[in-house]
Amino acid sequence: MANLTINGKSLTLDVEPDTPLLWAIRENAGLTGTKYGCGIAQCGACTVHMDGVATRSCGISVAEAEGKKITTIEGLGAGSTLHKVQEAWIAQDVPQCGYCQSGMIMAVAALLNDNPKPTDADIDEAITNICRCGTFQQVREAIHTIASA
Amino acid sequence: MNKHVSPRMNRRAFVIGSTALGAGLAIGLDIPFGGPAVVRAADGSPEINAWVVIKPDDTVVIRVARSEMGQGSLTGLAQLVAEELECDWTKVTTEFPSPGQSVARKRVWGDFSTGGSRGIRTSQDYVRKGGATARMMLIQAAANDWKVPASECTAANSVITHSPSGKTTTYGKVAEAAAKLTPPADVKLKDPKDWKLIGKGVKRLDTPDKVVGATVYGIDVKLPGMLNAAIKDCPVTGGKLKSYDEAKIAGMKGVKKVVKVGDSAVAVVADTFWHAKTALDALPIVWDEGENKKVSSASIAKWLAEGLDGGQAYVGNSNGDVKTALAGAAKTVEAVYNYPYQNHATMEPMNATALYTADKCEVWCGTQNGEAAFAAVLEASELPADKCDVHKLMLGGGFGRRGQTDYVRQAVLIAKQMPGTPIKLLWTREEDMTHGRYHPITQCKMTAGFDADNNLTALHMRISGQSIQFTLRPDGLVNGMDPSTFQGLAPKGDASFGYSVPNLLIDHSMRNPHIIPGFWRGVNVNHNALYVECFMDELAHAVNQDPLEFRRKLMKNNPKNLAVLEAVAEKVGWGKPAPEGVYRGLAHFMGFGSYVAAAAEISVTDGTKVKVQRIIAATDPGYAVNPAQIDRQIAGSFVYGLSGLFFGGCTVKDGAIEQTNFDTYDSMRIAAMPKVESIVMPSGGFWGGVGEPTICVAGPAVLNAYFAATGKRIRSVPLRDQNITLV
Ligand code: FES
């Protein structure tokens, strides 16, 4: 059993303490927006926010996540209002297959929260998600659009 | 035609049938565009025809048979239908019909396969006709209602207007009546110059769901009572499952069943995937790897090298007499290149969900080929076509991998052992990396001869290595030869060679190791372009000529190739000095009916750290349906192509693929992304693909720039193995 706070809701999930947070989110909490890509903290598809920090949820256990505020892509916006990163993603038509984009958006949202006007170098350092479709050019443009708004 | 679909379709006959129809389908298909018996969508709204459903509130549902894997075909195909339909684009939604429905309706949606960059180009004709037919029927219905000739009515934005009287109505109001009409026999498509929606960079229809995590990919399927499966197939292709010790995992949490899958794999079924995977990892398994265990990268390389000189080879393109010309040449140049196995590494690992009961088998999955997946379900379930179906979902990447159906078959074989329970089979990344359908492995020896005036008089290109068709589509071989091996090298057609050389020989010594090859985004042009375009650069330098000028002389008969090459050269400033420390390289090629070229600007530190600063990329796809999406496909092509060039090599040890995850099979990150400036230059008159061709020019353009920067030739991919990295 683990007590997790996901998108503002307290949930008691029937999982072993060493279950990766990713699978607890996807299979036990039923929130499938967070994606599995590698399971070894390499790709970033599973990125969520833990107390506001971008975190690869495949790489931490539910035990470590207890007591933290977890936000997934489903909880990034406020109700039906989109987060500014999601809005920019639509305006810029960023996603291709879209599979990496939940993680990408979560990583970018956390970056902009810490650093509202990131330089290209800041982006390069903070955003290390894999996108096999290759949306990086649009991702960068969208970040700059938000930063200059 | 598949009009005579027998209730128990033989898989092979079905697949061959689908392939044989291929491009001819566009004209030959007897698509029933509507008819007296109204077909209804699930909510009761009338189908005007198979492509178009119109709801009373004017919502237009456009059916798209091809798959959406990120390349934007869903939006592009909807644009084609909507252009002719004259509907309000803001009211358009889309839907994937299922292959089972299609078969039941005499293959009304034509070909489902989405690969070879043909999603749009091979269905553009009949989907536009679908839109045009529906428009004519809607207008006719309004005209009947008003008792006026249809010729006095026009349609725009889902509104029908009777010009003389000024009366108007909407599509939603006349849809019921229109659906009952007999479709017109003669349908005239718009002249391309009158297109309003085709050619426009409209936004993708699938984006809003993708940014909130609401898109349902195969991995996200949820069905009542569903269980989850994790699988391990024999690490060595051709090997078998010998035994496993189920007792060792008895009592592990959530585990429901351990099952054999075919004769080479074992799966654990559990309440959650995490439990299934954890138990599978703990399961002792004994494999019988068989003979292929003796194969290694070194043994494959040796075998391929033997094919570079002499011996039997299939000839794909030849003119003149290369042998004599080389013997009499004033100067010859020779170089040997190689290109490795590469995994598609779609972001979403392979998966499929199957529900099997004694009289029905349904599968939910992402697939690039709904009909091939359907055929796999028939075969694995041993149920007839009218008792099977495949529900297509969004793909978390395809790149050619999801045109194969191995994962669909596995899911059905597992579900069959648990009738009545839906089973979601998900591969771990490790399973996905080691059980791919790899970019074929080849080596290539290039030999060229010059006369005393430094004119290129002879070129022999000998490719040695794997054929994709030999393993995946043997019916595509012609007297043993795989014509697709010569993609981009053929004497004519939609992947033809861009140069004229007086004495030319391009041949292929086919050698097929046991590693299963696949159609890897770009397919055979990836290595062919690298071999040809790097060697052309070598030849230019061998005779002290500018690489652009050198090529230009050989391209007089290939004006479209030359046009894209010149476009990138001009934009990059070829011939003018590059910025300090920046070096340039060029490449061009033709594939999938399109002409592509790239100019790369790079800088190199310590000879090992390559920064690709800027890429200029030109594409002439004939017609450009959605230039904004083409621009994105081009930019994305450099991520895929440069990831392949620098990191993408799969090596073989003891018969198995060694790379297991992104830590050993890396992929480009945003920091390494060059600035890509695309030039979309549709010259009209033909339909070329855009999802793939550009990838092949990424590698040679950068390698040629690397030579300009360092004076060193790299003839072996990936650069990772030479300690050269992309920064
Ligand atoms: S799935 Fe977590 S980083 Fe890849």
Ligand code: FES
């Ligand atoms: S959009 Fe497909 S992997 Fe990023």
